[in-house]
Amino acid sequence: xxxxxxxxxxxxxxxxxxxxxxxxxxxxxxxxxxxxxxxxxxxxxxxxxxxxxxxxxxxxxxxxxxxxxxxxxxxxxxxx
Amino acid sequence: xxxxxxxxxxxxxxxxxxxxxxxxxxxxxxxxxxxxxxxxxxxxxxxxxxxxxxxxxxxxxxxxxxxxxxxxxxxxxxxxxxxxxxxxxxxxxxxxxxxxxxxxxxxxxxxxxxxxxxxxxxxxxxxxxxxxxxxxxxxxxxxxxxxxxxxxxxxxxxxxxxxxxxxxxxxxxxxxxxxxxxxxxxxxxxxxxxxxxxxxxxxxxxxxxxxxxxxxxxxxxxxxxxxxxxxxxxxxxxxxxxxxxxxxxxxxxxxxxxxxxxxxxxxxxxxxxxxxxxxxxxxxxxxxxxxxxxxxxxxxxxxxxxxxxxxxxxxxxxxxxxxxxxxxxxxxx
Numbered sequence: 482x483x484x485x486x487x488x489x490x491x492x493x494x495x496x497x498x499x500x501x502x503x504x505x506x507x508x509x510x511x512x513x514x515x516x517x518x519x520x521x522x523x524x525x526x527x528x529x530x531x532x533x534x535x536x537x538x539x540x541x542x543x544x545x546x547x548x549x550x551x552x553x554x555x556x557x558x559x560x561x
Numbered sequence: 562x563x564x565x566x567x568x569x570x571x572x573x574x575x576x577x578x579x580x581x582x583x584x585x586x587x588x589x590x591x592x593x594x595x596x597x598x599x600x601x602x603x604x605x606x607x608x609x610x611x612x613x614x615x616x617x618x619x620x621x622x623x624x625x626x627x628x629x630x631x632x633x634x635x636x637x638x639x640x641x642x643x644x645x646x647x648x649x650x651x652x653x654x655x656x657x658x659x660x661x662x663x664x665x666x667x668x669x670x671x672x673x674x675x676x677x678x679x680x681x682x683x684x685x686x687x688x689x690x691x692x693x694x695x696x697x698x699x700x701x702x703x704x705x706x707x708x709x710x711x712x713x714x715x716x717x718x719x720x721x722x723x724x725x726x727x728x729x730x731x732x733x734x735x736x737x738x739x740x741x742x743x744x745x746x747x748x749x750x751x752x753x754x755x756x757x758x759x760x761x762x763x764x765x766x767x768x769x770x771x772x773x774x775x776x777x778x779x780x781x782x783x784x785x786x787x788x789x790x791x792x793x794x795x796x797x798x799x800x801x802x803x804x805x806x807x808x809x810x811x812x813x814x815x816x817x818x819x820x821x822x823x824x825x826x827x828x829x830x831x832x833x834x835x836x837x838x839x840x841x842x843x844x845x846x847x848x849x850x851x852x853x854x855x856x857x858x859x860x861x862x863x864x865x866x867x868x869x870x871x872x873x874x875x876x877x878x879x880x881x882x883x884x885x886x887x888x889x890x891x892x893x894x
Binding site: 520521522524525526528529541544 | 611612780781782783785786789790819821825
């Protein structure tokens with residue numbers, strides 16, 4: 482089981498690969514849509530990769546609720 | 562009581578398999594750019610390019626019928642194959658956008674091309690339709706039920722769109738593509754591999770026609786997730802069924818649903834051993850998503866511009882509404 486810091490690092494790597502955003506930019510308070518300019522299809526790609534990496538399920542309706550990087554870290558942490 | 566001796570039923574002589582003999586395609590002359598669409602709805606060129614990869618698409622004039630496009634593409638494929646239309650005994654039109662369900666497209670299309678009284682039927686597996694048709698045709702030929710089969714994917718999606726809905730109107734378009742299949746003289750010349758096909762009826766509602774307005778609707782995220790995760794395994798299965806390895810594939814022609822799905826499927830295949838120099842169809846950029854027509858349109862365009870050569874090993878992968886999917890390896894004619 483990964484702790485929150487490890488989840489954040491892993492998630493930042495996925496965001497960098499999918500959306501080309503530097504890992505340093507991916508911090509908990511950032512909004513995926515408003516701050517990082519990630520569109521809905523890229524969010525699906527990030528979710529699919531996060532599912533593989535952390536062994537969680539992130540259905541589309543849950544995905545829509547994950548507004549910030551911090552939301553995603555908390556979700557993954559509590560569903561591992 | 563004595564039993565009358567039963568005469569065993571005779572079956573047709575079988576063929577070693579099928580191969581592609583020729584191809585053809587057609588698109589409407591009317592080019593609709595992203596800027597044209599931005600005049601009609603809240604969207605812009607950059608938004609469309611980023612999300613689906615489309616720069617322009619072809620939309621049929623009001624008076625152009627689906628069977629006009631099917632006949633044009635079919636006639637070209639017959640000509641390209643070098644066989645006489647009278648030698649074709651079966652015509653399959655893969656389509657999901659006929660204006661009415663009766664009559665079917667296949668019989669009238671055959672009549673227009675000059676194919677006399679073939680077995681003719683439409684096949685609805687939406688965007689996977691062409692690959693379903695190819696699989697059916699190849700097996701008809703192998704079983705000896707048919708000798709030459711014309712398979713056409715033809716769609717007039719513009720009749721089934723809400724032109725104010727930017728989630729669908731920017732994606733779909735019109736066109737037709739076709740292939741002629743015939744028997745391979747020996748096992749070495751078989752050019753259509755076994756089909757890997759299936760469906761996911763639990764996701765049927767993710768792509769549907771709304772009864773209230775007759776317009777196509779789709780749950781973009783759900784379909785995108787399905788296509789980017791479930792389709793590469795189908796493609797790998799088709800490769801395996803054909804007795805090949807991913808590195809044997811020269812050309813990948815996935816259904817042109819969305820350039821990002823195309824790229825995701827290619828990436829997954831490369832992770833499983835497909836070559837970096839494998840040519841990947843990107844016909845959607847100037848053709849849009851033409852459902853069952855997209856695979857033959859893409860392959861025919863790539864033949865014409867020289868990106869694919871005769872004898873190349875090509876992987877076709879169709880997927881879409883149903884949800885349904887089908888893939889096979891073919892040798893380019």
